[in-house]
Amino acid sequence: MKARVTVTLKAGVLDPQGQAIEGSLRSLGFDGVASVRQGKVFDLVLEGTDEESARSQLNSICEKLLANTVIENYSVEITN
Template structure:
């Protein structure tokens, strides 16, 4: 089973890397970009065959390691 976990900063949390990317895009001639938020993507391959069990396992991974839940949100997508 394959899974993708996308981690992004919560609204209201400053994103200096996103701001730097936005400034760089403007300096490269890509005008009109109004707000960049950066994040992380994790692609995992799980041995689990039960989607509910996989989601529980992935949630634990996010809560303990993949995301800083104080300042980040995460989204889990599972495919076979």
């Protein structure tokens, strides 16, 4: 079973990487970009076929390793 986990910064948390990209886009002449926020994506392949238990395992993986839930949100999506 394949899954995608997306981890993004919570609103209000400073994102220097995103700001650097905004600056670079302006330098390159892309004027129509109002804001950029950078996050992370993880594509996982899980053994087993039970979606329910996969989701519960993925939530646990996010809480323990992939996301810092003080400053980040995560979302889990089963992709097949």
